[in-house]
Amino acid sequence: MTPPVVVVTGAAQGIGAAVARRFAAEGHAVVCVDRNAAVAALADELGGRAVVCDVRDEQAARSLASSLDRCDALVNNAAVWHLSPLLDTSVDEAVEVLTVNVVAPLVWMRALVPVMVRTGGGSVVNLSSVTSAYTATGTGLYPMSKAAVESLTRAAALELARDAVRVNCVAPGMVVTEGTQAAYGTDDEQRRARGQVIPLGRMGEPRDIAEVVAFLCSPAAGYMTGQVLWVDGGFTIGGNEYFRIARSRSGGHPTSPLPD
Numbered sequence: 489m490t491p492p493v494v495v496v497t498g499a500a501q502g503i504g505a506a507v508a509r510r511f512a513a514e515g516h517a518v519v520c521v522d523r524n525a526a527v528a529a530l531a532d533e534l535g536g537r538a539v540v541c542d543v544r545d546e547q548a549a550r551s552l553a554s555s556l557d558r559c560d561a562l563v564n565n566a567a568v569w570h571l572s573p574l575l576d577t578s579v580d581e582a583v584e585v586l587t588v589n590v591v592a593p594l595v596w597m598r599a600l601v602p603v604m605v606r607t608g609g610g611s612v613v614n615l616s617s618v619t620s621a622y623t624a625t626g627t628g629l630y631p632m633s634k635a636a637v638e639s640l641t642r643a644a645a646l647e648l649a650r651d652a653v654r655v656n657c658v659a660p661g662m663v664v665t666e667g668t669q670a671a672y673g674t675d676d677e678q679r680r681a682r683g684q685v686i687p688l689g690r691m692g693e694p695r696d697i698a699e700v701v702a703f704l705c706s707p708a709a710g711y712m713t714g715q716v717l718w719v720d721g722g723f724t725i726g727g728n729e730y731f732r733i734a735r736s737r738s739g740g741h742p743t744s745p746l747p748d
């Protein structure tokens with residue numbers, strides 16, 4: 489029997505790479521999509537397949553879809569952000585954030601959901617962020633794009649339920665990845681300081697998120713669709729305590745490293 493197939497976008501590093509590893513470990517054939525050609529090394533390591541493209545490239549998504557006999561899961565993980573105040577956000581930056589973070593998940597669903605439907609259904613997980621609700625100064629249109637991807641998720645879940653395609657979101661809190669080094673700092677001391685204001689006492693690791701993505705794609709979540717699961721170590725349950733402390737200590741940008 490052919491193994492289940494999962495397509496993970498933004499798989500070259502960070503959360504996407506952890507998600508690809510998690511699915512490979514449970515026997516999925518993994519398709520790793522990224523604009524960074526380094527994704528090929530991960531695909532090789534996992535015995536999977538790499539697609540090097542920009543996630544906004546609809547032709548690349550359609551070409552992959554036409555080559556697949558089955559597609560059991562799609563994880564729309566690739567995203568970009570520009571850390572600048574709203575009024576310093578250029579139109580080009582705004583368009584990039586909205587097209588990569590919101591339109592591209594639609595592009596990959598348009599291409600791959602028909603493959604899922606052909607084989608009896610599947611699961612889509614879109615990566616959101618706790619900033620969809622707890623916005624922060626200096627993060628441009630990123631929070632808005634994540635609120636939009638949650639809305640997209642609910643709309644898709646409603647329309648695709650009758651085809652047995654479930655669509656959910658995972659909203660991470662602060663997770664240590666290559667992409668968040670500029671915002672969260674690179675040394676252990678900075679990360680430890682940030683971790684102290686999170687109820688569970690540490691910043692997240694990519695595998696914390698990968699586990700929940702895998703759960704949402706599994707039969708154990710078979711009665712869940714249109715939902716957003718926050719995976720943030722309790723970061724947001726305390727009235728956005730982190731941002732309050734960061735602001736009061738630094739008097740500045742809430743994502744800048746916390747001073748001692």
Ligand SMILES: NC(=O)c1ccc[n+]([C@@H]2O[C@H](COP(=O)([O-])OP(=O)(O)OC[C@H]3O[C@@H](n4cnc5c(N)ncnc54)[C@H](O)[C@@H]3O)[C@@H](O)[C@H]2O)c1
Pocket residue numbers: 497498499500501502503504521522523524541542543544564565566567568588615616617618659660661662663664665666667668
């Ligand atoms: N790390 C966090 O703290 C955090 C918090 C909340 C939400 N998230 C979300 O989790 C997801 C992964 O975050 P991460 O920290 O692992 O990111 P990251 O920057 O480390 O990795 C993102 C990957 O996406 C790829 N990518 C970006 N734009 C692309 C494009 N146009 N075409 C193809 N590939 C593209 C990059 O090359 C990179 O490999 C994102 O959706 C992000 O918004 C992360």
